[in-house]
Amino acid sequence: MKKFPLLLALLSTTVFAQATPHFDPARLSHHVEILASDAYEGRGPATAAEPKTIDYIVGQLKAIGIQPGGDLKGGTRGWTQDVPLLRASITGTPSLSITSNGTAMPLTQGDQIAVRAAMNGDKQVTLKNAPLLFVGYGTSAPERKWDDFKGVDVRGKMLVVLINDADFETGSGDFGGKAMTYYGRWTYKYEEAAxxxxxxxxxxxxxxxxxxxxxxxxxxxxxxxFDxxxxxxxxxxxxxxSWIQRDLAVKLFxxxxxxxxxxxxAAQSRDFKPMPLKAMLSANYAVQSETIVSHNIVGRLAGAKHPDETIVYSAHWDHLGVGQPDAKGDRIYNGAVDNADGIAVLIEMARAFAAGxxxxxxxxxxxxxxxxxxxxGSEYYAANPLYPLATTVGMLNTDALSTAGPARDFTISGSAKLGLLDDLIAEGAKQGRTFTPDPQTEAGHFYRSDHFPMAKRGVPAISIGSGEDLVQGGVAAGRADSEAYTRDKYHQPADEWTPAWNAAGQxxxxxxxxALGQRLANSREWPNWSANSEFRAVRDTTAGARRP
Structure with a gap:
């Protein structure tokens, strides 16, 4: 760790010219080391790890001098916002099987199939010979003149659907090419089926x-x-x-x-019609479900001139908790990169603003x-904001920064057309850094980070990410590091803190x-979405609430 401050100082006088408040790599790394330790058991919501996580983050914010900004209780703001959630888990080992062309085939949870606990309130799921129907990408998009269902009644059927959009493999078409739309997300597939x-x-x-x-x-x-x-x-x-392995799908077809x-x-054409399969699924398992309360943590630094106008810095504190063991027998999903490092940045961001x-x-x-x-948690805040969305200037979200060291560039999750990105690019130029568009827009990152619930309600919001053009190693090294993380660590117990991290990039x-937050906090700027953005209209409906 001793080399990081020296490296940062050298870079500040060479590649990056902007002298902004110093963020200590060692301090950032130390927060991650604590929050991603086994003692925090993967920071699962509504587990024994939640109060421990809250205590750590709140303790840091208190010591910095930030004030509580959460729910009003007895006329006083607390440090948290209550988030009621439905929690559900499968009890025991589910009985799962598919009869394909007359032959019964048992399925093992986690091997050929991954079944989610029922989130519709059922305490028992019992399906007997539900017929399988292939519905392509499972998309109904009237504005694109696209309908994968073609009027077929799917009630009582088990829908087999492809992930992503119909354009993913072709690179062009009605869904904008490689860049995933919301129709490509697994959440949409479930919602449309319901x-x-x-x-x-x-x-x-x-x-x-x-x-x-x-x-x-x-x-x-x-x-x-949870839901x-x-x-x-x-x-x-x-x-x-549920999800199934591709090999199983190939056999069923x-x-x-x-x-x-x-x-x-065939599913990549708007002429596609649903295809019945000679297969039926049976399932039997109990579900334990209950309503619990988790918590968003909220700290606030009141503005000197316009306290009713708000810039939001956000990051998620949770991870997957304790789950299935990996090949080494490790059951704790520590979530170091995803997203203890985002919380580390949030804490140190508070320190920087409080000190200035x-x-x-x-x-x-x-x-x-x-x-x-x-x-x-972000969906609940956006639906139940503690501070009006109309006068929320913007949200700057941080999730999963690189541990490979400083980069000459930076990026955001997905594609966004808004003034907030223009501001970010301008501030990056002061550091001598350039903006690189998300290299994997087909992965739908825009819909997978906590800025999205605010964005869809019109608030200018982005998730800011590390670049891949590393100062040491260039794009090839940065891309290799990113791909290795996704392959070997993402949502796996191996996402652990290590002293070998190069936190100078973070x-x-x-x-x-x-710098972007400070720019917004000390100006009269109200960034907006571009004229052709799907989020512009809802933002404009509240324009009268914002003072010039």
Whole structure:
């Protein structure tokens, strides 16, 4: 660790000219070392690790001099926002089987299939011979004149769907080419199936269009599930939600006299029609479900001139907790990069603002829960904001920064058309750094980070990420490091802190994120979405609440 401050100092006088508040790499790394230690048991929401995590983050914010900004209780702000959630888990080992072309085939949870605990409120899931129906990408997009269902009644059927959009492999078409739309996300596939009354969903896993391997799917879906509390959960969830391995799908299609690749090719056309498979799924398992309360952590630095206007810094504190063991027998999903390092940046961001002149606008430091369960903490805050969204200037989210050292560039999650990105690029130029668009827009990162619930409600919001053009090693080294992390550590117990990290890059990213927030906090700027953005219209409806 001793080399990081020296490296940072050298870079500050060479590649990066901007002298902003110093973010100490060793301090950032130390926060991660603590939060990602086994003692925090993977920071699962509503586990014994939650109060421990809250105590650490709140303790740091208190010591820095930040004030509580959470729920009002007895006329006083607390440090947290209550987030009611439905928690569900499968009891015991589920009984799962598929009868394909007359032959019964048992399935093992986590091997050929990854089944989520029912989130529709059912305490028992019992399906007997639910017929399988291939519905392509499972998309209904009237504005694109696209309908994979073609009027077929799918009630009571088990839908087999492909992950991502119909354009993923072709690179062009009605869904914008490689860049994933929300139609490509697994969350959409489940939602559309529920709207149509299906018995369940089998999403076919393929690594490239999913952007992660089977280990990630298994670890993310076979443990305890969470959802926001809904008035009608059955409207959002089918009884059975799952992923299956590609090899299983290929066999099911072959048993039905179909070629999987040919069927996928057909699904890439708007002329596609659903294809019944000669297969049926049976399942039987109990589900333990209950409503629990998790917590967002909220600290606030009140603005000196415009305290009613807010810039939000956010990061999620949760990870996957304790789950299935890996090949080494490790069951703790420590979540060091994802996202203890984002919380480290959040804490040190608070320190930097508290140590400087009081900003004109207020700064909110928001550590959200249950991101790993579907952006639930940020969704709850966006639906129940503690400070009005109309006068929220923007959200700057941090999630999974690189540990490979300083980069000449930076990026954001997904593609965004907004003035906030222009500001970020301008601040990056002061560091001598350049903006690189998300190199994997097909992975749908825009819909996978905590800025999205705010964005869809019109608030200018982005997730800022590390670049890949490393000062030491260039793009090839940066890309190799990113790919290795996704392959070997993402959502796996191996995502652990190590003293070998080069946290100097995270410190430089933190300086950039600070500079953007400071720019917004001490100006009268109201960044907005571009005129052709899908989020512009909803933002403009609240324009009258914002003072010039």
């Amino acid at each position: 709207r149509r009354g299906a018995a369940g969903v089998l999403i076919v896993h393929e690594t490239a269009p999913a952007s992660y391997g089977w280990a990630t799917v298994k670890n993310s879906n076979t443990n305890t599930m 926001i509390v809904r008035a009608d959960p059955k409207a959002a969830h089918t009884p059975f939600e 072959a048993d039905s006299g179909l070629d999987f690749e040919a069927a996928k090719k 002149p009081k900003p004109d606008r207020s700064i909110l430091f928001l550590a959200v829960t249950a991101e790993e369960k579907g952006l639930l 410190a430089l990213d933190a300086e950039l994120i600070y």
